Amino acid sequence: GAVVSQHPSRVICKSGTSVKIECRSLDFQATTMFWYRQFPKQSLMLMATSNEGSKATYEQGVEKDKFLINHASLTLSTLTVTSAHPEDSSFYICSARDRGTWGPDIETQYFGPGTRLLVL
Amino acid sequence: AQKVTQAQTEISVVEKEDVTLDCVYETRDTTYYLFWYKQPPSGELVFLIRRNSFDEQNEISGRYSWNFQKSTSSFNFTITASQVVDSAVYFCALLLYNQGGKLIFGQGTELSVKP
Numbered sequence: 001g002a003v004v005s006q007h008p009s010r011v012i013c014k015s016g017t018s019v020k021i022e023c024r025s026l027d028f029q030a031t032t033m034f035w036y037r038q039f040p041k042q043s044l045m046l047m048a049t050s051n052e053g054s055k056a057t058y059e060q061g062v063e064k065d066k067f068l069i070n071h072a073s074l075t076l077s078t079l080t081v082t083s084a085h086p087e088d089s090s091f092y093i094c095s096a097r098d099r100g101t102w103g104p105d106i107e108t109q110y111f112g113p114g115t116r117l118l119v120l
Numbered sequence: 121a122q123k124v125t126q127a128q129t130e131i132s133v134v135e136k137e138d139v140t141l142d143c144v145y146e147t148r149d150t151t152y153y154l155f156w157y158k159q160p161p162s163g164e165l166v167f168l169i170r171r172n173s174f175d176e177q178n179e180i181s182g183r184y185s186w187n188f189q190k191s192t193s194s195f196n197f198t199i200t201a202s203q204v205v206d207s208a209v210y211f212c213a214l215l216l217y218n219q220g221g222k223l224i225f226g227q228g229t230e231l232s233v234k235p
Contacts, residue, residue: 032221038163043211043225057220091163097221109215109223111157111165 002028004096006112013084014120021079021115023094029074030096034109035067038091050077084119091116122147124214126226133202134234141197141229143212149173153215154188154195155223160208168210171195202233 003026013019023033031052036044048058048069056069066088068080077096081088095109123146133139145154156168169179171188179186183200199206212226 034221034223043227044223046222046224049220049222093163093165095223108170109221111167113162113164116163 002098002110004110004112006094006115010116012118015085016083019081019084021092023077023112025075025096028098032097033071033077034095035079036093086119089117089119122224124212124224124226126212126229128229130230132232135204136201138200139202141210143195143226145193145214149216149218151217155213156197157211158208204233204235207231207233
């Protein structure tokens with residue numbers, strides 16, 4: 001099956017620093033990738049939709065200047081948490097929409113393993 | 121409004137019991153997909169099933185079965201003869217095809233299967 005990787009899997013940083021998280025589709029092309037955030041004991045909340053070659057679309061309440069998303073190629077999207085603070089500590093998960101299966105009959109997304117961010 | 125409700129926050133059963141996880145969804149879209157995912161303590165989401173809005177057939181996969189009823193906007197998940205390895209958080213999710221494939225997750229149900 002399709003594989004999505006995330007790097008790093010875990011990161012600890014000091015408050016005020018920026019952290020970049022990569023999401024890669026390894027064996028398919030993804031025109032659309034999604035970024036989710038999950039706080040402990042909570043559900044996954046969509047942060048933004050990333051389309052290759054265009055600006056990301058952010059969900060209401062998500063600061064686009066704080067969470068920078070770049071989708072420069074069909075296999076890579078990056079999320080940069082700028083000037084991270086302890087309240088940004090969370091589990092960040094990306095998913096990729098398989099371009100090859102786009103269409104109403106088959107619609108699926110593949111999830112990365114997630115990145116645990118701890119801001120001290 | 122587009123919404124997924126999993127009313128059961130936590131369920132605890134003893135091994136070999138059957139357990140049903142409820143999922144109710146709301147959408148005005150006519151084309152949508154419903155998913156169930158399992159999230160073990162490692163955090164990685166494990167895909168269990170996808171069902172599109174045009175296919176109301178129930179499905180069985182081993183000890184797992186799903187009951188999709190559009191009339192009640194429900195997509196319930198049953199584990200038969202539960203095992204300790206089934207302990208995890210289970211999420212029901214709604215994919216909005218006409219909104220770029222956005223996934224809306226329910227709150228999750230934490231299932232604990234005790235030996």
